Amino acid sequence: MRFFSDNAAAVHPAVFQAMADADRLDTAYDGDEWSKRLDRAFSDLFEREVTALWVTTGTAANCLALAGMVPSYGGILCHREAHIQVDEAGAPEFFTGGAKLLLVDGPGAKLTVDALEDARSRIRADVHQVQANALSITNATEYGLTYSSEETAALGEWAKSRGLRFHLDGARFANAVVSNGASVADLTWRAGVDALSFGFVKNGGLSAEALILFDPALADGIRRRRKRSGHLLSKGRYLAAQLLAMLEEDRWLANARNANEAARRLAAAAGERLVYPVEANEVFLKVSPDEAAALRAQGFDFYDWGAGEARLVTSWDQDLAAVDRLAEAIRAL
Amino acid sequence: MRFFSDNAAAVHPAVFQAMADADRLDTAYDGDEWSKRLDRAFSDLFEREVTALWVTTGTAANCLALAGMVPSYGGILCHREAHIQVDEAGAPEFFTGGAKLLLVDGPGAKLTVDALEDARSRIRADVHQVQANALSITNATEYGLTYSSEETAALGEWAKSRGLRFHLDGARFANAVVSNGASVADLTWRAGVDALSFGFVKNGGLSAEALILFDPALADGIRRRRKRSGHLLSKGRYLAAQLLAMLEEDRWLANARNANEAARRLAAAAGERLVYPVEANEVFLKVSPDEAAALRAQGFDFYDWGAGEARLVTSWDQDLAAVDRLAEAIRAL
Amino acid sequence: MRFFSDNAAAVHPAVFQAMADADRLDTAYDGDEWSKRLDRAFSDLFEREVTALWVTTGTAANCLALAGMVPSYGGILCHREAHIQVDEAGAPEFFTGGAKLLLVDGPGAKLTVDALEDARSRIRADVHQVQANALSITNATEYGLTYSSEETAALGEWAKSRGLRFHLDGARFANAVVSNGASVADLTWRAGVDALSFGFVKNGGLSAEALILFDPALADGIRRRRKRSGHLLSKGRYLAAQLLAMLEEDRWLANARNANEAARRLAAAAGERLVYPVEANEVFLKVSPDEAAALRAQGFDFYDWGAGEARLVTSWDQDLAAVDRLAEAIRAL
């Protein structure tokens, strides 16, 4: 009964089936029929024309987008605990050619216009300081909080008013969509988002994430950067097929719903122990070392998160009966 | 009946089966049991301890290796028509931070010690010129020629005598091994090779290539560069399982044998039309535009290769009956 | 009567004279007799063999040193308000190929072993996080505080124990040396420093700073990076001559003494208004906007430093009579 990462979960059967269906000779790279269907499929989902590129990791999606948005001498406003800052091994610096992440604080890894404006206003416009050229947020955040479409739009409006590009790291975007009940359009381009890293791997995929570009001007450069960074797989049809399978029958939504429901049940059990409100599929609990050990003794796996806290992440395939057992165990602490 | 690229071929059923077998919860990234078995499996194959990393493309394998070998201000000796120079969109420059490819000529994209020494001797040692820090060759070459273990060892000896690292791009290494009948050890580390990009995707794989490091000192930096370049997939077990399936029962050799046999049959039919000797799975033919059209009219697909030439590439799953029909059609021209 | 920057000061007459003396044909770049004398001259000063390279800016000196010390995927521990972080336009990221500055806090822009160890201990060793490969401090700091040789040695010992390189940004190193009364050897290599950016331009020079390498292994790569970054001037003898002139007759010490004495007099007048102890040639004062305006009305120029503070910087050629007038004006506020 593992709750340590949605990265570790299995793959949805329909994803495997789609790959098997694509297992015949076709053109290499992204010239095949599946890859060519991506733009249409995601354009339908987002209610406007988009460019949709498969990539194999969220890090690649994030950093290809950022490299397309900021010059090498530029800066990217993001949260101090954003994945791009903390857990991508300097990939943003690598892909952009040395742009600087300009760090901003806020509870639960969420950013606000006030915090951003404060950070930006401290930057002198002269050539001695790195300027802010883009804003990157994560929805759901690294602590499982979500931005509503209104919150996103406020950030987007601010970004545009300051001449900044707007990137959304959506490693758990499906969970945010389910949680908010908003349309994907309202949570992205209608709110000013220029590029979305749309995560599928944590949500039942195998090796395909989608990078969605709402600004056509970004597409050519990012396509070239994808090749140049070694991310243009020769048998791309197996990636495209994964994404199409996840979109079909709204599997991506069903999967996220299950993960969120699992987290909701744990949150209900946790009560006062919650460090943050549970809005997606992550639950941060205050537990003593003894309590953590007690849970582990009952077969529950999870990460410690600093002193006195634990992180539980629920997955698309989480068995809800096991979740209820964990919920009960938490209540019993 | 397509002969335009082994990249376009289907995936070996055992590869799919291995991925299905790996489809259960395990640790993310490369902490899973399959990824952990890679070093052992490849060490057995190479008759010494090696580090084996999965990556998704040959470009990533090549460029991670090169980035681990040369400083950003360094140079890499390679053939003027090497894949890293011609078809990787500047990926070597990107991964290395701007190292320079130092181009050397030779028929069939093969390099010799004489050509290399000539090129190197023209470089002044002062700080105004980029120095040569590594040698990169391709086996089989971009024109389907192979290096024997003796030829490789001669290059390796020269490289070491000049203080150069030695990289082998083995996108079609399996075809070279089958063609030469030499051991993989003799074709690599015993010949002085420091790192091998060991291709599997063209040879029946889906999305996993292997980067084999013979010098343990390269491993830590390259592991970090793999993450930093977005190439550390979260569900790595599905990549490791592909490689293990290809190694089992020597499938990689059987697949390459089939591709090479198909090419051999075409070569026998082509006779005087051959541009290069056929030593692996690529056949370059002299054909007039009318002749090329005639072949296409019979349902054979392939690339034109400059004026008056055609490139035929055979795959692991090439139907030998179709190959014989093409051979007959070539003879009938 | 300007107190806004030692960068704006004039050039010492001996520096001009030395350039005039070097104004005859010699070998280009750094093959001339003046450039060749640098290693010896600085080795004598530092009581050991060093490599001394002229460069034209402190940013170049800092970033060439850092690029020689850390891999592109590495990290550099420094103060959150270090010049390399705040005022070099991302030059460290540019020269290193995207290394990350790992920011640490401390009053007056000074770092302590405790703060560094705390920061470093929060970094996981896995490939997802950028590791610390070097430590960079500034002496005197951006707020005019100095590190003693004992403080420097404690940092150096810690750095070595953690496998880190140690860089010292000495844009105002002369002022720190005068202030501490320690030997330059004790403040650098005997304390574990691997490379020193030794500033001369703020201290009476024109366009030459010295990059001092205490580890000979760093020299070849940094020489190549100097050329590659466009910093190898063809008429280098005019830079070398500037440095030699500053070393002769200990001019660099005399100049720094004058600047420090000017700051000392202002500090004595400022009393409770001082934000930091004045240990070099910078004075940070608490002054209201009205008080600042009053000083300016008397002809004194300086920078505001956030709300309610002013920064006064004294120069090597500061007229002490004018300094005394400012001191009086401060007392009179």
Next chain:
Amino acid sequence: MRFFSDNAAAVHPAVFQAMADADRLDTAYDGDEWSKRLDRAFSDLFEREVTALWVTTGTAANCLALAGMVPSYGGILCHREAHIQVDEAGAPEFFTGGAKLLLVDGPGAKLTVDALEDARSRIRADVHQVQANALSITNATEYGLTYSSEETAALGEWAKSRGLRFHLDGARFANAVVSNGASVADLTWRAGVDALSFGFVKNGGLSAEALILFDPALADGIRRRRKRSGHLLSKGRYLAAQLLAMLEEDRWLANARNANEAARRLAAAAGERLVYPVEANEVFLKVSPDEAAALRAQGFDFYDWGAGEARLVTSWDQDLAAVDRLAEAIRAL
């Protein structure tokens, strides 16, 4: 009597005088009065509004311009023997973040539209190959040939028709201007040039070259890159003053005239020995090793240039009497 490099020559007295005149307190970096006069002074010279930035080396000027013109994944068409390819230690790759130099041949290091079109037409437009984004030529070339305004305009027209930026490396631009008798406007922006590296150091300057931008859109990014690459000197007024002194009284033309006249005399003496026509201040001679030794025995210094050739470079301050002695010695061979 040295003829090996104009880089080794002395500095014009007016340049020294201008630096002495600027030796008073002013604003740091490029906020001083001299730096502020540059745009006007060069705009007058070029008969249109330009941005003029001081930098300390031609390599910096070239590579800042190129970095402002091409994306990191782009390519730059240039001659195989261009200085940026052969003698800048990979600086173009460093400044651009890894762009590729796309090499083209032509006698005397001169490029033609035909050669360029041929090279460009071999590049596939797909994402696997680096595209050409800019053209860079050198006037006078590395072999002392010049482009006329008509030749330059033909290249510029071609570049624009292919969507390429156009950079001119003018390390010896003054010599080309004198040689051609054309206006600087006709040799640059009227011919489609976007940016000019305007050399002064070889022509009597000390440490200041000018980067001239004819497209205002390039200015902001290149200013930031100048700082980021460590090329924004704090006492910039001493650089600006050098440039202004060279422009005053057309000193840059007078200096180049003297150098060219010296070369003309040598060329007249060399007759059939000339490898290239002498159009600027470089003379390439066919001489046997014995003949070269004989010249050296008479006190003449120069570089051997491959087997059986010698390179003589004349300087702004070349003593014409010494030149005549060398001419006589060449005739006497």
